[in-house]
Amino acid sequence: MSRAKTWLPGLVLISPSIILIAIFVYGLIGQNIWTSLNASTRRVVVGGEIVERPQHAGGIGNYGELLSTSDYQHALWNLLVLTVVFLLGTMFFGLLWAVLLEKGVNGEGVFRSVYLFPMAVSFIAAGVVWRWLLSPQEGEQAVGLNQLFQMVGLDGLQSSWWSADSRWNMAAMAMPAIWQLSGYVMALFLAGFRGISEDQREAARIDGATDRQIYRHVLFPQLSPIALSALIIIGHMSMKMFDLIYAIAGPNSYVAAVPATLMWTQMFNQGDKVMAAVNATILLTIVAVVVVPYLVYTNRTERERSS
Amino acid sequence: MSATTDALPADPVPPAGAKPTTAYRSTGKAPGTQGSVATRATRYAMLIAFVLVILMPMYVLIVTSFKPTGGAGASDAWALPTTISTEGWASAIERLAPSLIRTVILAVSVALLSSMLGSMNGFVFSRWRFPGDQVVFTLFLFGMFIPYQAVMIPLTGMMLDVEQALPWFQGIVKLIAVHTIFGIPICTLIFRNYYATAVPNDILEAAKIDGAGMLRIYRSVVLPLSIPAFVVTLIWQFTSAWNDFLFALFLTNRNNGPVTFVLNELAGGQNPDYPQIMAGVLIASLPTLLVYILLGRYFIGGLMSGSVK
Numbered sequence: 001m002s003r004a005k006t007w008l009p010g011l012v013l014i015s016p017s018i019i020l021i022a023i024f025v026y027g028l029i030g031q032n033i034w035t036s037l038n039a040s041t042r043r044v045v046v047g048g049e050i051v052e053r054p055q056h057a058g059g060i061g062n063y064g065e066l067l068s069t070s071d072y073q074h075a076l077w078n079l080l081v082l083t084v085v086f087l088l089g090t091m092f093f094g095l096l097w098a099v100l101l102e103k104g105v106n107g108e109g110v111f112r113s114v115y116l117f118p119m120a121v122s123f124i125a126a127g128v129v130w131r132w133l134l135s136p137q138e139g140e141q142a143v144g145l146n147q148l149f150q151m152v153g154l155d156g157l158q159s160s161w162w163s164a165d166s167r168w169n170m171a172a173m174a175m176p177a178i179w180q181l182s183g184y185v186m187a188l189f190l191a192g193f194r195g196i197s198e199d200q201r202e203a204a205r206i207d208g209a210t211d212r213q214i215y216r217h218v219l220f221p222q223l224s225p226i227a228l229s230a231l232i233i234i235g236h237m238s239m240k241m242f243d244l245i246y247a248i249a250g251p252n253s254y255v256a257a258v259p260a261t262l263m264w265t266q267m268f269n270q271g272d273k274v275m276a277a278v279n280a281t282i283l284l285t286i287v288a289v290v291v292v293p294y295l296v297y298t299n300r301t302e303r304e305r306s307s
Numbered sequence: 308m309s310a311t312t313d314a315l316p317a318d319p320v321p322p323a324g325a326k327p328t329t330a331y332r333s334t335g336k337a338p339g340t341q342g343s344v345a346t347r348a349t350r351y352a353m354l355i356a357f358v359l360v361i362l363m364p365m366y367v368l369i370v371t372s373f374k375p376t377g378g379a380g381a382s383d384a385w386a387l388p389t390t391i392s393t394e395g396w397a398s399a400i401e402r403l404a405p406s407l408i409r410t411v412i413l414a415v416s417v418a419l420l421s422s423m424l425g426s427m428n429g430f431v432f433s434r435w436r437f438p439g440d441q442v443v444f445t446l447f448l449f450g451m452f453i454p455y456q457a458v459m460i461p462l463t464g465m466m467l468d469v470e471q472a473l474p475w476f477q478g479i480v481k482l483i484a485v486h487t488i489f490g491i492p493i494c495t496l497i498f499r500n501y502y503a504t505a506v507p508n509d510i511l512e513a514a515k516i517d518g519a520g521m522l523r524i525y526r527s528v529v530l531p532l533s534i535p536a537f538v539v540t541l542i543w544q545f546t547s548a549w550n551d552f553l554f555a556l557f558l559t560n561r562n563n564g565p566v567t568f569v570l571n572e573l574a575g576g577q578n579p580d581y582p583q584i585m586a587g588v589l590i591a592s593l594p595t596l597l598v599y600i601l602l603g604r605y606f607i608g609g610l611m612s613g614s615v616k
Contacts, residue, residue, distance in 0.1 A: 008437075009521040010435030011431075013431055014427060014431045017424050017447075021447055024458065025446075025449075025453065029453070031461035032457055032461050037462060044569075097357065098355060100350055100354055115358075116599075116603075117599065117600075118361065119599075120546065120595045120598070120599035121596070122550030122567055122591070122592065124550075124552045125550075125567075125588045125591050125592045126364070128585075129364045129367060130364065132367070133367070147384075147385060166359075190479040210349045236454075240455070240550075242456070243567075246552070246556075254355055263456050280456040280459065284454055284456075291449065295452075296445070303441075307400040
């Protein structure tokens with residue numbers, strides 16, 4: 001405790017932030033969990049009279065209740081499809097663009113800027129355009145991408161996109177998301193490539209390795225920490241995704257519902273605060289399961305490196 | 308685009324632990340000299356094809372925004388306008404102007420406030436250890452990843468309670484408070500990573516020996532060295548406050564909300580006026596696009612330090 005004099009001022013300096021984070025992150029999460037465990041009643045009209053009827057029993061049973069509804073299972077499935085396609089798409093294009101650019105091409109900066117610019121646009125603004133691009137009408141009435149496909153003679157590619165009554169419709173919702181964030185993944189990979197010293201390639205080349213072998217055995221393995229970061233960042237963005245879906249499909253769409261948008265529907269359309277809180281808590285848990293091990297892992301490797 | 312074309316040689320905010328993998332650096336060879344003519348041609352063809360695909364939504368936006376109101380059915384959106392009209396722009400500006408002003412106030416205040424807090428926190432976490440600081444820092448970082456849905460219900464209630472007591476606490480003021488608080492983790496991370504490498508330990512030690520206290524060291528030694536990191540967090544927070552929709556939707560309304568709120572309403576109407584909507588999208592995106600084009604290299608720095616830890 002005699003050393004307290006040396007660390008106390010630091011603690012005092014950041015105490016406003018500690019208090020704010022404690023209240024607004026952890027306090028509110030706690031309050032949300034408490035709400036999710038509440039029992040609740042709803043008003044129903046029986047024989048011309050308004051009576052209170054039990055709605056949710058409360059306790060951990062609330063979680064079982066939400067998990068067993070088909071609406072929620074549908075939203076979870078949608079989230080899974082969205083996340084897998086979003087991850088595959090951004091990783092594929094991000095890595096491809098980085099490979100195309102990493103050796104240095106004329107006008108590299110222009111390409112890089114164009115690939116990255118959709119990131120500066122809000123999901124709402126992007127969603128407005130993509131709602132039109134992904135209009136479901138086909139044939140004579142076609143607009144957006146469907147019309148473009150007709151104009152270039154690729155009629156067969158027309159689709160109802162996210163509006164389709166299909167288990168896989170959310171793959172189309174991933175398209176605008178991939179458009180927005182592939183450039184970000186590219187920037188990460190590009191930085192990774194540029195950090196690998198030229199000597200390593202040179203050595204491999206002298207040993208007779210082909211370009212393909214150099215990528216496969218020398219360069220790609222060294223990019224795996226960056227790939228992990230990118231997967232975590234994109235993955236958690238996908239789980240939180242709300243704005244884009246809200247802007248494209250509207251506030252209470254069933255076909256395009258994911259837990260984050262379903263929560264809005266529960267809260268404001270169905271007036272069911274308890275189930276909205278259950279939904280939000282499950283979403284937090286899913287994100288935490290992915291992110292917490294990652295934070296612990298990076299923290300540990302960082303400390304090992306600095307010690 | 309010239310500001311970003313060749314302006315990325317160095318990562319302005321190196322990540323913690325100075326991982327040697329994040330600097331943009333030329334390969335040392337003249338650009339475009341590697342591979343046969345055929346592979347080079349294929350590479351450029353692919354790069355240009357992707358540029359066209361990515362710019363396609365921009366094409367639709369720009370072309371449609373200059374079509375006369377009512378003359379632009381959705382069906383001829385791919386065609387160039389036959390007559391150029393600025394009606395859409397005029398009506399979009401009229402609809403969006405009040406919310407645009409509010410959003411400028413919001414984004415600038417948030418950027419300044421959370422950067423200040425981030426700077427103080429980053430200094431402490433990087434150079435002024437205290438017991439349990441690692442745990443506290445990890446708890447801060449987790450705040451960066453949480454889905455805001457997990458706090459939204461109690462937050463909405465809490466904000467309403469405050470508004471009952473303090474009538475001026477509404478609309479943009481609420482959003483300034485909320486964005487500043489939830490921006491603390493990312494700003495703290497960026498400043499901590501920056502200070503860990505950019506402020507030499509010797510200077511701090513010398514200042515300590517001279518008897519300077521912590522606040523004094525922060526104000527006279529560390530703060531003047533912090534400009535590069537401030538640029539990153541200012542841009543980062545400006546952009547995310549400008550582009551936010553979720554908090555706006557829960558905490559504001561059309562009369563006191565930011566531009567994303569009003570733009571979404573504009574686009575969601577029953578009889579969409581496409582030139583107006585598309586002009587609105589461009590107007591609402593212009594500030595962040597400008598920031599990005601003019602200060603792209605710092606923007607990238609923010610991305611890097613926000614991800615590769």
